[in-house]
Amino acid sequence: MKPDLTPSICLLIAVVLSGPARAAQDPPRHLQTYRQQGVDQVDIQNGRQLWYSTVNQRSCTSCHGDNPAKAGKHVKTGKAIQPMALSANAERFQDAKKIEKWFLRNCKWTLGRECSTQEKADILTWLSSQ
């Protein structure tokens, strides 16, 4: 007797179909990872505040610009940086490795220290709401 594969095939199709469509609208999947790492509440205002805070004349906006829904410009090289707001750029925050790489570099460079998991979750939530 052959096992009935129909249900699993249906499930597979459903997953394939829903995958990309979902990614563009919902908050980034990566927030789930932060939740698993112990973040149980996000503070969207804190995210906003970190984004606009200035340390030694450096700020996230130095490169990403004042409006996250608009393209930014690298402060030193002038190279264009696509918008950070999820509403303006659906390709944002899709790759865990990429997100963590830039949080590490940019928090160190801008704020002079690494960002905590809580802070990263706050910033990501704020940017996704823009």
Added chain:
Amino acid sequence: MKHKTMMIMGYALLASVLTFSFYGMGQSLASSNDKYGEHDTGEMEYEDSKQHAATKQYPLYVDECGSCHMAYPAQLLPPASWQKIMRGLDDHFGENAELDTTTRQALEKYLSKASSSRSYQKLFRNLGNQAPLRITELPYFVHEHDEIPSRFIQANDKVSSLSQCNACHQNAERGQFDEDDVTIPGVGRWDD
């Protein structure tokens, strides 16, 4: 109806861009009969070469080293320079460009191979055994650019520094730097 036409036009445009890139590539540095031209630069190389034909560089390199500035073609510096650059990414010209070990090693391997072809020999004139961190410090580079007034560079919002090769050399990312293919933004074609 309108949508369909747009889509067809889009595909046609994409196809012509790809074709053009392949053509351009044949004319550029890669045409010298070296290892680089044979795509022999590591096992992760050119897996999706169609998608990245526009630059004809290692996709991982373009991704990792092309986000803050253009991805400088490997032939523009000697291997020893790349090695120094790759060992100091956490303080990279005042910026943090650090990478995980696996990625860094893959890029190091690529750069060391792709740059040892030295297909742009004249760039290394009078260099001796020096290994500068910048292309813009190579004696030949300095010599070629010292007549450009600073109002065209530092005081020019669209250029800002000589490190932005692609601001003036339209085909810089493909490794082409012909003297008669230079347009300085806001100034125009360069003849001398």
